[in-house]
Amino acid sequence: xxVAFIGLGTMGIPMALxxxxxxxxxxxxxxxxxxxxxxxxxxxxxxGSPMEAAAGAEIIITCVSDTPDVEAIILGExxxxxxxxxxxxxVDMSTISPSATRKIAERLGKKGVKMLDAPVSGGSEGAxxxxxxxxxxxxxxxxxxxDPVLKAMGKTITHVGSVGAGQLTKAINQIIVGGTxxxxxxxxxxxxxxxxxxxxVLQAVGSGAASSWPLINRSxxxxxxxxxxxxxxxxxxxxxxxxxxxxxxxxxxxPLAAYIEQIETGLIARGHEDEDLSSVARSIREQSGLx
Amino acid sequence: xxVAFIGLGTMGIPMALxxxxxxxxxxxxxxxxxxxxxxxxxxxxxxGSPMEAAAGAEIIITCVSDTPDVEAIILGExxxxxxxxxxxxxVDMSTISPSATRKIAERLGKKGVKMLDAPVSGGSEGAxxxxxxxxxxxxxxxxxxxDPVLKAMGKTITHVGSVGAGQLTKAINQIIVGGTxxxxxxxxxxxxxxxxxxxxVLQAVGSGAASSWPLINRSxxxxxxxxxxxxxxxxxxxxxxxxxxxxxxxxxxxPLAAYIEQIETGLIARGHEDEDLSSVARSIREQSGLx
Numbered sequence: 001x002x003v004a005f006i007g008l009g010t011m012g013i014p015m016a017l018x019x020x021x022x023x024x025x026x027x028x029x030x031x032x033x034x035x036x037x038x039x040x041x042x043x044x045x046x047x048g049s050p051m052e053a054a055a056g057a058e059i060i061i062t063c064v065s066d067t068p069d070v071e072a073i074i075l076g077e078x079x080x081x082x083x084x085x086x087x088x089x090x091v092d093m094s095t096i097s098p099s100a101t102r103k104i105a106e107r108l109g110k111k112g113v114k115m116l117d118a119p120v121s122g123g124s125e126g127a128x129x130x131x132x133x134x135x136x137x138x139x140x141x142x143x144x145x146x147d148p149v150l151k152a153m154g155k156t157i158t159h160v161g162s163v164g165a166g167q168l169t170k171a172i173n174q175i176i177v178g179g180t181x182x183x184x185x186x187x188x189x190x191x192x193x194x195x196x197x198x199x200x201v202l203q204a205v206g207s208g209a210a211s212s213w214p215l216i217n218r219s220x221x222x223x224x225x226x227x228x229x230x231x232x233x234x235x236x237x238x239x240x241x242x243x244x245x246x247x248x249x250x251x252x253x254x255p256l257a258a259y260i261e262q263i264e265t266g267l268i269a270r271g272h273e274d275e276d277l278s279s280v281a282r283s284i285r286e287q288s289g290l291x
Numbered sequence: 292x293x294v295a296f297i298g299l300g301t302m303g304i305p306m307a308l309x310x311x312x313x314x315x316x317x318x319x320x321x322x323x324x325x326x327x328x329x330x331x332x333x334x335x336x337x338x339g340s341p342m343e344a345a346a347g348a349e350i351i352i353t354c355v356s357d358t359p360d361v362e363a364i365i366l367g368e369x370x371x372x373x374x375x376x377x378x379x380x381x382v383d384m385s386t387i388s389p390s391a392t393r394k395i396a397e398r399l400g401k402k403g404v405k406m407l408d409a410p411v412s413g414g415s416e417g418a419x420x421x422x423x424x425x426x427x428x429x430x431x432x433x434x435x436x437x438d439p440v441l442k443a444m445g446k447t448i449t450h451v452g453s454v455g456a457g458q459l460t461k462a463i464n465q466i467i468v469g470g471t472x473x474x475x476x477x478x479x480x481x482x483x484x485x486x487x488x489x490x491x492v493l494q495a496v497g498s499g500a501a502s503s504w505p506l507i508n509r510s511x512x513x514x515x516x517x518x519x520x521x522x523x524x525x526x527x528x529x530x531x532x533x534x535x536x537x538x539x540x541x542x543x544x545x546p547l548a549a550y551i552e553q554i555e556t557g558l559i560a561r562g563h564e565d566e567d568l569s570s571v572a573r574s575i576r577e578q579s580g581l582x
Contacts, residue, residue: 013435060379121499133496158495161487167486169492172478179547186545187467190534193541194459196452201460204426204449207524208412210467212503221508231500250484252579254477256470256547280543 003149004057004111005074006050006080007064007094008035011120015063015153022152031184050074051083059149060090063276064235066238067096074104086112089142091189093134097242098164098171099249101137105163114142114224115163119170120154123231131155137165169247174239178260179276181214188222191236192238193288214278214279222281225291228291230276237264292316294440295348297341297364297371298355298385299326301413305418306354306384306444308333313443320344327440338469339367342374350440351381354485357529358387377403380433382440384425386410386530388541389462392428393451396454405433406454410461411445414522422446426464428456462537466532469551469568472505479513484579505569513572516582521567528555 005016016039020026027045028036029052032070036046047053050073054060061075061081074080078193080090090108092101092115105115116138128131136143137248143159150205160169163248163265193199204212221227223273240261247254263283272279285291292315296307299321307330311317318336319327320343327337338344341364346353352362365371371381379433381399383392383406390462396406407429417423423445427434434450441448451460478501482492496502512518513545531552538545554574563570576582 121501122498133495133499156343156495156498158491160491160495165487168482168487169495171490172482172487173499174500175494176474176483176496176506177501179477180471180501180503180528181475182547183467183470184341186470186547189462189536189539190466190543190545191459191463193543196456196459196463196538200449200451201463204424204447204451204460205464205467206410207447208424209508210412210462210471212467212471212506213500214505217468217500225492247481249483250480250485250579253575254481255550256473256477259546272332284544 001059001150002027002057004029004047004053004060006053006060006062007032007245009063009065012101014124016044018130018152019149021029022046024149024152027053027057030046033148040219042087049078050080051078054080054083054088056085057144058088060084061093061149061191062090063093065094067100070094070096071097071100071104075107076261080114081108081114082113089114089116089170090148091116091118091146093118093120095239095242096167097245098167099286102164103165114139114278116142117166118150119166121170127153133281135160135166135169137167138160138163161250168246171239171243174236175243175254175257178240179256181218181277182256182260182280184212184215184219185222185284186215189281189284189288189290192223193290195232206209217277218278221276221278225285226274229274230278233264233267233277233279234273236277237261237268240264293318293348295320295338295351297321297344297351297353299330300354301520302418304329305355305415307335309421309443310440315440315443316508317343317500318348325400326497327371327561339539340369341371342369345354345371345374345379347376349379350437351375352384352440353381354384356385358391359469361385361387361396362391365396372399372402372404375404378403380407380437382407382409382437384409384411387458388452388533388536389458392458393455405430406453407433407437407456408457408549409441410457411521412461412464418574419446426450426451426457426460427450429454462530465527466545466548467535468505469527469531471503472509472519472568473504473547473551473571475503475506476513476575479510479576480572483514486491486582508571509567512567512569516567516573516576518570521569524555524558524568524570527568528552528559531555541545
């Protein structure tokens with residue numbers, strides 16, 4: 001099966017390498033062309049544009065930062081739509097707007113090209129280990145064709161609905177993640193200011209109704225006041241803005257997601273944009289005069 | 292070892308029965324005296340007041356609703372302080388103010404009576420099964436004496452610090468629990484309004500950074516819009532008020548805890564006070580025009 005991969009960032013490079021390692025024939029392209037060198041050394045062909053990469057590929061994967069990037073790569077000048085064959089499938093693994101996704105899928109559909117949205121969670125570690133969680137929206141038959149390629153990159157592949165449903169699910173994930181980090185931060189900072197032995201406190205509260213992935217895996221950052229990566233604050237803010245856009249479209253109120261987006265905006269303004277999301281705890285620390 | 296147990300509510304009755312089953316000699320008292328009948332049938336003696344119950348007991352356990360109740364039972368007319376022997380230990384398993392706890396401990400200390408604060412989590416199910424998580428503040432030697440009695444009621448007994456530290460830890464637990472429930476509710480209600488198959492969505496997001504006890508155990512309530520008990524909204528609001536009082540004393544800002552306290556106040560005003568805490572999702576549903 002011939003596969004194209006466009007977008008070789010922190011996530012894209014290890015994902016592309018895992019596709020190569022699984023034995024697929026791979027062509028890669030990246031806007032900054034030097035990024036193509038690592039997968040090329042591992043056996044990938046290089047293409048000069050998304051259009052060229054898409055030519056002759058049965059599956060075309062995109063993995064870039066935001067909605068305008070995906071629109072440019074697929075629909076723009078030298079975009080995928082100008083190179084892709086009738087019957088090929090575009091798989092967008094970026095995290096972008098679900099309504100923009102549906103519009104792109106419609107445009108591709110008119111040329112006989114199918115689309116799946118397949119955003120991921122699990123971070124760069126999951127991308128390297130091939131253990132990403134992949135949330136897929138789109139047609140069942142299209143997913144069946146693409147499934148072996150997704151299995152090269154991810155451990156949990158969940159078909160959540162039609163085109164756009166993957167992006168909606170990712171937005172839900174980011175809403176819940178942000179709020180849970182914040183909840184843990186409020187509790188942890190109160191405990192620190194009260195002078196408690198936080199290891200003992202977390203031992204006491206960590207096995208019951210307060211337990212969560214952020215409590216177990218990120219409360220240590222908050223206690224140390226050190227936030228190594230992780231998942232970047234600036235990327236989570238981008239994802240929350242997508243979630244808030246969805247909320248406006250659907251008419252759903254998300255006061256906590258909106259609040260955390262503002263907290264993150266403050267963190268970015270103060271130079272913490274590349275820290276792990278657990279640095280939301282900085283805000284409570286500073287507001288409480290701890291630092 | 293002679294034990295007294297004062298406060299036979301939903302939690303207190305099964306806790307007292309577990310103490311009896313573990314072979315301790317037990318005297319019980321409750322303001323509404325008829326509640327004493329169940330433990331009495333199981334072999335407990337009955338006392339006419341906290342003072343009478345405390346007389347001759349080595350360990351005196353209190354398990355009531357709020358700070359003023361504990362103050363009345365321990366320090367009031369016919370209170371424990373008037374009956375307890377020099378060297379006996381009062382163990383307060385209610386969830387109350389840590390600063391009030393320290394003041395009560397000081398008063399008891401002047402009469403040679405020790406105090407531990409030992410609030411619990413795990414709900415009525417944990418109380419019945421003897422699997423409560425118990426967060427203990429107070430002296431190490433006092434806890435060693437009381438430990439076999441606590442083991443009759445709980446599975447995880449964590450010594451978190453000096454007198455009051457148990458209550459501080461419980462407050463941290465309730466802050467984190469409330470915020471985590473709310474985070475899950477925002478994500479779930481967005482998914483419902485988007486028309487997603489929520490079982491698939493939860494399968495996709497439930498094993499990564501969004502995972503938590505409330506996501507796994509209470510998102511079903513939010514999807515069904517049905518909130519059987521559980522942990523009562525009115526009790527969580529009481530606990531959040533304690534947390535906010537602590538935050539004011541220490542100078543810590545807890546914007547989410549304060550917000551959820553207000554959401555719960557609205558739920559109570561609309562008659563949902565005895566529903567499970569997961570009914571915070573009602574607020575987002577209603578604000579989003581879902582019901």
